[in-house]
Amino acid sequence: MxxxxxxxxxxxxxxxxxxxxxxxxxxxxxxxxxxxxxxxxxxxxxxxxxxxxCPVINRYPSSLPRSVYAAYSNNEDIRRLSSSGGVFYELARSVFSTGGTVFAVRFDKDWNPVYDRCERLEDIIPFLGSKYVQAYPGDTFANIKTLLKNGKTVMFVGSPCYVAALRRFLKKEYDNLLAVDFICHGVPGTKVWQKFRSCYADISDLRNVGFRDKSNGWRQYSLLLEKKNDEKLIFSLKNNLYQKGLISGLTLRPSCYKCPAKEFRSMSDITLGDFWGVENVVKIENDNKGVSLITINSRKGESFYEKADIYSLRVDYPKALKYNARLIESAHINGKREKFFNDIDKKDILENLEENLRYGYLDKKLHKYRLKVYTIKRALHLLKNKQRE
Ligand SMILES: Cc1cc2nc3c(=O)[nH]c(=O)nc-3n(C[C@H](O)[C@H](O)[C@H](O)COP(=O)(O)OP(=O)(O)OC[C@H]3O[C@@H](n4cnc5c(N)ncnc54)[C@H](O)[C@@H]3O)c2cc1C
Ligand code: SF4
Ligand code: SF4
Ligand code: SF4
Structure with a gap:
């Protein structure tokens, strides 16, 4: 039990x-x-x-991807609306063209992320873009099982730990399931998100929320809160306390510091991510519109990916890994996390974030040390693992 x-x-x-x-x-x-x-x-x-x-008690073995790409959608509008290169949209389009169903995450009426199904390309836009808050599956796994048994093609997109959980739940391999995960830094919960949101807008005043608004470019990690009165609040990384809390390991779910699904333990067919450092890995136009890092992890993933209309350049996995540690390494816990959560109901959220996000001399030293440790981790990961069949 x-x-x-x-x-x-x-x-x-x-x-x-x-x-x-x-x-x-x-x-x-x-x-x-x-x-x-x-x-x-x-x-x-x-x-x-x-x-x-349980995907924490029962972990799948680690492995290496079969192939890796720098990629983006040829559709400029889709690329703009997506977090990275818009590859999720292109995979969904391909799945719909065979009559398939997509399970992914959109916002509900309270601006919390929720899993939902999507059957048609014209309904997919709310599902585009990363929502950096944990969404819970509810009856998603059971609904997927029913569709798979009825022979329907299904694409499920979720964090690596959820893909591993779905695999355990299904118990057997289905040829008609495309399991897609993303490179995952970790998730904050709805409490921190809603407290942050409430500092700037009431739920009913919001028309749109974008965690990866690209008005100032893909690399800016901008958060957009767009109000019904046309007011637009854009927080670029420098003043985006919500995103800083996530990146610095202050606000994440405890499991994210000891992630059970890194190193391709999720058994996903395809992994999507931002291609940080792409300019050091492959010759590609530096237009700051977003490039995805795609790893193809299974033969099935290969065959789905080949059918989608995506601009792709094959890259060397060890080179891509050098700049994208979250493929194999969990986020580091921030030393002030306990203090932050102890004060969560006592202090104003902005004050609490600001106070615990100060970056000092020791943090810089620690960062340098971690980079060195990561070089060793990377080498071991490449040495000990093999590709899946
Ligand atoms: C919580 C979280 C952490 C991430 N951390 C990293 C990271 O550290 N490094 C990195 O390279 N990439 C990370 N990503 C992935 C990245 O942000 C993009 O989602 C990915 O590159 C796909 O981009 P896209 O342009 O192809 O598609 P997009 O259109 O951006 O599609 C995003 C897909 O993710 C799904 N999604 C959105 N929010 C959630 C959610 N809360 N839970 C589950 N599914 C969701 C959507 O339904 C959609 O299917 C993270 C994503 C999330 C949601
Ligand atoms: S599945 Fe339900 S009944 Fe079975 S051990 Fe767990 S809690 Fe008990
Ligand atoms: S919610 Fe998931 S991870 Fe947590 S105990 Fe249940 S099966 Fe395990
Ligand atoms: S970091 Fe790991 S445990 Fe946390 S949400 Fe991502 S996949 Fe799940």
Whole structure:
């Protein structure tokens, strides 16, 4: 029976709840704003289905990708609306052309990210773009299983830990499933996001939220809050406290500091990411419109990718890995994380973020040391792993 004694050991995938025959697992928010399972022991029959499906208890082996690309959509509008190169859109387009269904993440009416299905290309726009907040699967895994059994092609896009959970939940390989994950830094919870959002706009006043607005270029990591009265608030990385909290490891879910799905342990077919450092890896136009780093991890991934209309340049994996540590290394916990969450309900969120995001001399030293350690990690990863069949 699932029992969360250490919060690092739960990614919040809700797969345990989805398999429980007694429906005795519920999910509650903790004081940091992340969801965890709780078992009603009075109804539990000790069948251990929940333990068997858990992607933290049962990890897949690590591997190397089969091929790696610098890529983007040939459609300029789509590239602008997407976080990186718009490859998600092109894969979705290809899946729809065969009558398939896509499961991905859009905002709900309260500007929280939610999983939903999409059946038509004309409905896909709300699903474009990264929402840097944890979305929970709900009944997504069960719905996917039903469609797969009925022979429908399904593309699921999720964090690596959720793709691993879906694989465990399905128990067998389906030729009609395309499992896509992304290079994952980690996720903040809805509590931090909603507190931050409320400093600038009421839910009902917002017309659009973009975590990766490209008005000032792809590399700026700009957050856009667009109001119904046409006012636009754009926070570029320098003054984007929300994004800084995420990148500096202050606001993430505990499991993200010990991610169970790095090094391609998710068993995804394709991985999408931003191609940081692309200018050092391959000759490509430096137009700051967004380039995706794509890794193809399985033969099935290869065949889906070949059918999509994507501008692609093949690149050397070790070179790409040098600039994209999150493929294999978890985010580092910020030493002030505990203090930040202790104060989450006591202090103004902006003050709390600002106070705990100061970067000092010791942080710089630590950063340099971590870069050296990463060189060793990278070498070991390349040495010990093989490609999947
Ligand atoms: C929480 C998070 C952390 C990330 N961390 C990194 C990183 O460290 N390094 C890196 O290179 N790339 C990271 N990415 C991936 C990157 O931001 C882009 O999503 C990816 O490059 C795909 O871009 P695109 O232009 O092809 O598609 P986009 O149009 O940007 O598509 C984004 C896809 O991600 C899905 N999605 C959006 N938000 C969520 C969410 N909260 N949970 C699950 N799925 C979601 C959408 O439904 C869509 O399918 C992260 C993404 C997320 C959501
Ligand atoms: S052991 Fe079985 S009955 Fe008990 S919580 Fe887990 S899945 Fe449910
Ligand atoms: S990781 Fe998923 S399956 Fe495991 S305990 Fe947490 S919610 Fe349940
Ligand atoms: S960092 Fe790992 S545990 Fe955290 S959301 Fe991403 S895949 Fe899941």
């Amino acid at each position: 699932i029992e969360i004694k250490d919060k690092h050991n739960c990614v919040g995938c809700e797969a345990c709840g989805a398999v429980c025959p007694k429906e005795c697992i519920s999910f509650n928010y903790d004081s940091e704003g992340f969801v965890y399972p709780v078992v009603d022991k009075a109804f539990c029959i000790d069948c251990s289905r929940c333990d068997k499906v």
